[in-house]
Amino acid sequence: MTAPQMARASIGGWLAASPVRLAPMAGYTNVPFRQIALRCGSGFTTNEEIDAEALIRGNAWANESARGTHDRGVDLGIVAMQLLGGSEETLVPASLRLVEAGADIVDINMGCPVPKIVKRGKGAALMRDVAGTSRVLAAIRRAIPEVPLSIKIRGGWSDADQNAIEVARMAQDVGVDAITVHPRTRAQRYAGRAPWDVIADVVRAVDIPVTGNGDVASLAEARRMMADTGCASVMIGRGALGRPWVFDPTYEALDEAGRLAYEAEVIARHLDLVEAYFPPHEALVQMKKHLMHYSAGWPGARLLRIELFAQRTAEDVRAVFWSRLRPLRVLALV
Numbered sequence: 664m665t666a667p668q669m670a671r672a673s674i675g676g677w678l679a680a681s682p683v684r685l686a687p688m689a690g691y692t693n694v695p696f697r698q699i700a701l702r703c704g705s706g707f708t709t710n711e712e713i714d715a716e717a718l719i720r721g722n723a724w725a726n727e728s729a730r731g732t733h734d735r736g737v738d739l740g741i742v743a744m745q746l747l748g749g750s751e752e753t754l755v756p757a758s759l760r761l762v763e764a765g766a767d768i769v770d771i772n773m774g775c776p777v778p779k780i781v782k783r784g785k786g787a788a789l790m791r792d793v794a795g796t797s798r799v800l801a802a803i804r805r806a807i808p809e810v811p812l813s814i815k816i817r818g819g820w821s822d823a824d825q826n827a828i829e830v831a832r833m834a835q836d837v838g839v840d841a842i843t844v845h846p847r848t849r850a851q852r853y854a855g856r857a858p859w860d861v862i863a864d865v866v867r868a869v870d871i872p873v874t875g876n877g878d879v880a881s882l883a884e885a886r887r888m889m890a891d892t893g894c895a896s897v898m899i900g901r902g903a904l905g906r907p908w909v910f911d912p913t914y915e916a917l918d919e920a921g922r923l924a925y926e927a928e929v930i931a932r933h934l935d936l937v938e939a940y941f942p943p944h945e946a947l948v949q950m951k952k953h954l955m956h957y958s959a960g961w962p963g964a965r966l967l968r969i970e971l972f973a974q975r976t977a978e979d980v981r982a983v984f985w986s987r988l989r990p991l992r993v994l995a996l997v
C-alpha cells in the first residue's frame with residue numbers, strides 16, 4: 664500500500680496491518696476464527712453482532728461475547744465490536760459497556776436483513792429512519808467521544824429506497840469515523856451480484872474512510888474492488904469461511920503441495936483454538952460447522968460430512984476429519 668492509501672485505511676487513528684479484513688458473521692466470527700484470520704493476514708477483525716438490549720440486561724451470551732478478548736489473555740490486536748440495536752436507550756449504554764470491555768472501535772450494525780431483527784427497528788431498519796438514526800448515532804458519539812465509531816450499512820432498504828449516500832453523509836455529519844458498505848439492499852438479502860458502483864458512490868460522497876464489502880473471494884478481487892470503487896479497505900465474509908488463507912498473499916504463490924500443507928496447519932491450529940476457547944459442547948458445534956466449510960467442494964465431502972456430524976466428541980471429529988476428508992482434498996487437487 665502507498666502512504667496515502669495507508670492513511671485512508673486508518674479508522675479513528677487505528678491503522679490496520681492489512682486493508683483486507685474479515686467481515687463480522689454471526690455464529691462464525693468468534694475469537695478462535697478471528698485469531699486464525701489474523702494469523703493468515705487479515706487486518707483487524709470485528710466480533711459477531713451483539714444485541715445491545717441483551718447486553719445491558721446482562722444476558723450471559725452477550726456478556727460473554729463482549730468480554731471475549733482482553734480478559735482472557737487472547738491477543739486480537741485492534742478489536743472492533745459490533746452492536747445490533749434500534750434505540751438510543753439501548754445503544755448508548757451498550758456502547759459504553761463495549762468500551763469498558765476494551766473495544767478499540769465500536770461498530771453499529773445497520774445492515775442485518777433478518778425479519779425478526781428489522782421488525783424491532785434494528786439492523787437494516789436503521790436505514791429507513793435517517794433522522795431518527797442520526798439522533799441515535801449522535802448520542803453514541805457524545806457518549807464515547809474518544810473511541811472510533813463506525814457503521815456498517817447496505818445499499819438501502821429496497822430497489823425503490825436506495826439511500827446509502829444520504830445515510831453516509833448523515834453519519835459523517837454526526838461524527839462517525841468510518842463506514843462499511845455492503846451494497847445489496849435489505850430486500851436483496853444475499854442474492855444476486857453486489858453492485859459495487861454503490862460503494863464508489865459512497866466513497867465520492869464522504870471524506871471519511873469507506874470499506875467495501877460484497878462478493879470478494881480473493882486478494883485479487885479485493886484489490887480490484889479498491890481500484891474500481893476507491894474504497895480504502897475491503898471486508899471479506901463468506902469468501903473466508905473455510906478459506907481463511909484468502910487473506911495471505913503467500914498462499915497464492917504456493918504450489919499445490921504447499922497449499923495442502925498450509926491448509927492442514929491452519930485447520931489443525933483452528934481446531935486447537937476452538938477446543939481451548941469453548942466449553943466442550945460449543946467446541947464440538949464450532950468444529951463441525953467450520954469443518955463443513957473447510958471441506959466444501961471436496962469430492963465425496965457430502966457423505967463424509969454426515970459422518971462428521973454423527974460424532975459426539977471433539978476427538979472423534981478430529982479422527983474422522985483427518986482420516987477421511989484430507990485424502991479427498993488431495994484428490995480434489997489432482
Ligand SMILES: Cc1cc2nc3c(=O)[nH]c(=O)nc-3n(C[C@H](O)[C@H](O)[C@H](O)COP(=O)(O)O)c2cc1C
Nearest residue numbers: 686687688689711712815845877878879899900901
Ligand atoms: C452467516 C452470516 C452472518 C452474518 N452476520 C453478520 C453480523 O453479525 N454483522 C454484520 O454486520 N454482517 C453480518 N453478515 C454480513 C457480512 O458481514 C457481509 O456483509 C456479507 O456476507 C457480504 O459479504 P461477502 O459477500 O463477503 O460474504 C453476515 C453474513 C453471513 C453470511
